[in-house]
Amino acid sequence: MKTSFFTLGTFSVAGCPPFAGLVLDERVIAVHALQPLCERLGQPLSNSESLFGLLQQWERNLSALQQAVNALEEASAPRAISAALSWLPLEAVHIHAPVLYPRQIFCAGANYRQHVIELAVAQGHGAHDARDEAERRALAEQIMDARIAHGQPYVFTKIPSAITGPYDPIPLPADCSQPDWELELGVVIGRAARHVKREEALAYVAGYTIVNDLTCRDRVYRPDLQAIGSDWLRSKCPPGFLPTGPFLVPASFVPDPQRLHLTLKLNGQTMQDEGTDDMIFGVARLIEYISHYVQLWPGDLICTGSPRGNGMHYQRFLQPGDILEGSISGLGTQRNQCIAESALAGEA
Structure with a gap:
């Protein structure tokens, strides 16, 4: 199976609170918006509101995100779930430091x-x-x-x-x-x-x-x-x-x-x-x-x-x-x- 490349970060829109986002092909989506797809794939996310939260259960969350991205890239995700996802162009968001904030x-x-x-x-x-x-x-x-x-x-x-x-x-x-x-x-x-x-x-x-x-x-x-x-x-x-x-x-x-x-x-x-x-x-x-x-x-x-x-x-x-x-x-x-x-x- 092909492993699709993606990155993660912390973003905000119009001064709203920052959120964990997944970046794919110059587009970003809030990680928590991928939860229905991850659940459908049998790998629900944990603490998906922030990247710091995702890192607390990193192995589990990384696997879930990789499976979700692979499904989206291969067009194997359920059509209703894919259609409901809201992607934003990177230029439309404010990009913060990825982890807000590390303890050490x-x-x-x-x-x-x-x-x-x-x-x-x-x-x-x-x-x-x-x-x-x-x-x-x-x-x-x-x-x-x-x-x-x-x-x-x-x-x-x-x-x-x-x-x-x-x-x-x-x-x-x-x-x-x-x-x-x-x-x-x-x-x-x-x-x-x-x-x-x-x-x-x-x-x-x-x-x-x-x-x-x-x-x-x-x-x-x-x-x-x-x-x-x-x-x-x-x-x-x-x-x-x-x-x-x-x-x-x-x-x-x-x-x-x-x-x-x-x-x-x-x-x-x-x-x-x-x-x-x-x-x-x-x-x-x-x-x-x-x-x-x-x-x-x-x-x-x-x-x-x-x-x-x-x-x-x-x-x-x-x-x-x-x-x-x-x-x-x-x-x-x-x-x-x-x-x-x-x-x-x-x-x-």
């Missing part, structure tokens, strides 16, 4: 070899690094080689209120002088996970999406608390600093997450252009590592790190009016315009 967001830092090397050259190894460029590069390459051979992932958390939609504006705080982009592969968990082995880890993935883990570079280090290190709360968690989506692509349609390609454009100019095969620690290893220390829940989001080509490398940081366009092969494209945070206050 984990971010892998320094997880692309070339990115870490270039960031170390541009930013240095700490707040008071006095090495020249050649010394910084040599040290970074040495650290990366040792980390690949013997190291562990570096993971921190980000807060859900940083999430914004794939086409929503990004408000830049007035007191942030170095706002920077970080296009990343997002991994959405579909099963509770604790102490998962990497050989089994991908079975816990519901699907993949696009995220842009924005960072205020000038807020990363605390000169008043040098021994503590990075301050991720103030540098990575302002509202709108995690554009997510447009869609959740089920893992069954992504054969190998380490064979995807990321491209970020700033005002039409390509700034990041790298494959996920440059990750130091792949998706499976990240899940193994995170689940060793904490409990992962369905709907949790893992941001897997960003490749080279950030603003710190170019010494070009985001400004109001800039347009970020981030794409990952097979997952779609997000497009966000940067605005001054004060502009949002003016709209209130």
